[in-house]
């Protein structure tokens with residue numbers, strides 16, 4: 001991570017605690033691949049934290065994290081930022097973990113919405129993140145209604161970012177650019193700005 005990653009003492013303690021909770025829970029339910037536990041800090045925590053540097057706007061606003069799983073990136077971002085964080089996750093056991101971890105970490109600006117995204121009431125998102133949630137076209141189709149003219153989209157997409165972007169309708173593609181991941185030389189993050197509206201959908 002670069003020099004702007006400078007957590008306070010409290011944030012470091014919370015990140016440490018989150019890492020412990022995540023590893024402990026991973027023995028009970030499959031949250032992260034066991035092979036990634038030894039590299040948890042880079043592979044999952046720093047990988048999530050780097051998204052904050054891609055949205056440093058003053059004031060913030062609601063951040064919606066789609067398919068949060070164990071809180072990646074949602075809980076990591078909520079530890080490092082005061083921004084209101086809504087994590088949408090359809091699986092009950094994962095939501096139980098998210099709620100327990102948020103309470104343990106005393107993160108009061110976090111909301112866990114236990115439902116498929118398709119059934120979540122529309123709200124305006126200042127930021128939409130989604131890590132390993134769904135193929136890009138489906139992801140956008142499901143979440144477009146949460147976007148506004150000023151929504152920032154932060155979509156870590158691994159090695160297939162450019163390929164997935166190229167498959168989108170032109171009107172969607174033009175909202176995005178590609179950022180290199182700071183934690184994985186082979187991964188990229190799609191960063192977008194703006195509203196994806198009904199008119200743009202499906203138009204090539």
Ligand SMILES: C[S@@+](CC[C@H](N)C(=O)[O-])C[C@H]1O[C@@H](n2cnc3c(N)ncnc32)[C@H](O)[C@@H]1O
Pocket residue numbers: 031066067068069070071072073088089090091094115116117118130131132133
């Ligand atoms: C591959 S996991 C990724 C979890 C986390 N974002 C990460 O990077 O580790 C995808 C998550 O999305 C959730 N999910 C899948 N489809 C969903 C939907 N339609 N609505 C809400 N959550 C969904 C799954 O339950 C799962 O926890």
